Amino acid sequence: MADFKINHREGEGVYVIELKGYLDAHTAPELENAFQRLLNEKKFNIIVNCRELAYISSAGLGVFMAYIEDVRKNKGDIKLTNMSAKVYNVFDLLGFPLLYEIYKEEKEALSKFKTIQKA
Amino acid sequence: MASGIKIITKTIPSRTDHLSEVRAFVSEAASAFGFSDEDIANISLAVDEACTNIIKHAYQNAPDKEIEISVIRNKKNFEIRIVDFGRQFNPQEIKAPDLRRNLAQHRRGGLGVYLMKRLMDKVEYSFMPGKHNEVRLIKYLQKSVSIARR
Numbered sequence: 001m002a003d004f005k006i007n008h009r010e011g012e013g014v015y016v017i018e019l020k021g022y023l024d025a026h027t028a029p030e031l032e033n034a035f036q037r038l039l040n041e042k043k044f045n046i047i048v049n050c051r052e053l054a055y056i057s058s059a060g061l062g063v064f065m066a067y068i069e070d071v072r073k074n075k076g077d078i079k080l081t082n083m084s085a086k087v088y089n090v091f092d093l094l095g096f097p098l099l100y101e102i103y104k105e106e107k108e109a110l111s112k113f114k115t116i117q118k119a
Numbered sequence: 120m121a122s123g124i125k126i127i128t129k130t131i132p133s134r135t136d137h138l139s140e141v142r143a144f145v146s147e148a149a150s151a152f153g154f155s156d157e158d159i160a161n162i163s164l165a166v167d168e169a170c171t172n173i174i175k176h177a178y179q180n181a182p183d184k185e186i187e188i189s190v191i192r193n194k195k196n197f198e199i200r201i202v203d204f205g206r207q208f209n210p211q212e213i214k215a216p217d218l219r220r221n222l223a224q225h226r227r228g229g230l231g232v233y234l235m236k237r238l239m240d241k242v243e244y245s246f247m248p249g250k251h252n253e254v255r256l257i258k259y260l261q262k263s264v265s266i267a268r269r
Contacts, residue, residue, distance in 0.1 A: 025171040026135035055142075057167050058230035086160055093237050094230055 006034050014113050015043045016106065020052040023060035031060065035067040044076020045117075047109045051082040056090050064100065077101065079109035125192045133174045133184040133203075138167050141188060145199060148190040152197050153260060161238040162199070162258055168231035169201050169254050177205030177252060199256045207246045 004027035007018040017034055021027075038046060048064075068078050079101045083091070091097065103109045129144050131137040142163040149159040170186055178184045187202040235242050241257040 022139060024135065024138050024167060025174070026138055055164075057138075057164060057171065058234055059171060061230060086157075090164065090234070093234060 004030060006030060008034075010043075012110075012114070013117060014045045014047060014110055016047045016049055018049045018052065022055040023053060024055065024057045025059035028059040028063050031063045032066070035063065039067065039070060042074070044071050044074040045113050046071065046076065046078045047106060047113075048078060048080050049082050049106050050080060050084070050087055053083070053087050056087050058090075058094070061091065061094060061096065064096075068100070077113075079103060079112065081106045081109050123193050126189055128187060128189040130185055130187050131170075132182065133178045133180075133186055133205075134182045135171065135174060138170060141170055142167055144188065145190065148192070149197060149258075152192055154197070154258070155261075158258065158261075162197070162256070165235045165238040165242075165256050166199050166201070168235050169199075169256065172208070172231055173201065173203045173205065173252075176208040177203045179206065181205075195260050197258045197260065201254045201256070202251050204251050207248065207252055 003021040004023055005020040007020065009016040009018070015038055017031075017038075019031070023031060035046075038044075064078060064080075071078055080091070081103045082105065083102065088102070091100075091102065096102070101109065101112065103112075127148060129141070131141060145166045146159050146163045149162045154162065166188065170188070173186055174180060184203070184205060187200075189200045189202075191198040191200060235256065239256045240259050241255075243255040243257075245253045245255075247253075
């Protein structure tokens with residue numbers, strides 16, 4: 001069975017989700033629940049750190065698509081960071097870099113959120 | 120075999136908790152065939168997408184149906200043939216996803232079918248109404264790889 005884990009961190013008005021393992025049609029509902037909880041708690045500044053994400057299929061990408069609009073309507077964003085080349089390739093094939101902010105390092109996404117908060 | 124064709128088959132129940140098993144099965148066969156790590160990753164993702172589509176669309180999440188996955192190899196071609204006995208759905212009608220439009224409409228469909236086309240050299244569907252549906256995913260062994268294997 002696919003191994004998938006989500007860790008949560010929070011600080012300075014930004015919420016960080018760390019993905020670990022294999023994100024496929026079987027494990028995607030876990031990510032869906034995590035986003036739903038954040039939205040319910042009105043946490044809209046979200047960073048998804050993919051450092052330990054080994055695999056993603058379109059079922060996983062679909063979860064990001066399902067929540068980005070709601071998050072942005074509430075003046076927040078979902079920013080993605082620390083992807084391996086293999087995982088980035090899947091996002092890239094589907095044109096995600098045009099619509100999502102993807103950063104090499106989490107701190108870049110964090111400073112982007114801070115700039116907006118100060119403005 | 121005189122023809123040089125080798126076939127191995129695996130049957131799984133129509134449940135997403137078996138997708139990792141399918142990926143492992145296909146990755147092992149692709150690796151033995153001599154594909155690069157990138158090709159192995161692409162092939163196993165394409166097969167995952169095909170099986171996910173079958174579970175969701177052909178079987179509409181019924182958990183007790185069967186999916187047959189066969190790996191067919193000759194010298195140059197690596198083909199995965201995936202058979203289901205569920206409803207026919209026609210992926211040919213699915214166009215390249217327009218991400219902006221999909222986002223606005225909260226739609227997620229079509230991503231998997233599009234990915235399969237991008238990841239493989241050839242994707243073919245055939246339908247035997249009332250019997251089975253079949254998708255064939257084909258990858259050719261690149262020249263550079265064959266040279267490296269000599």
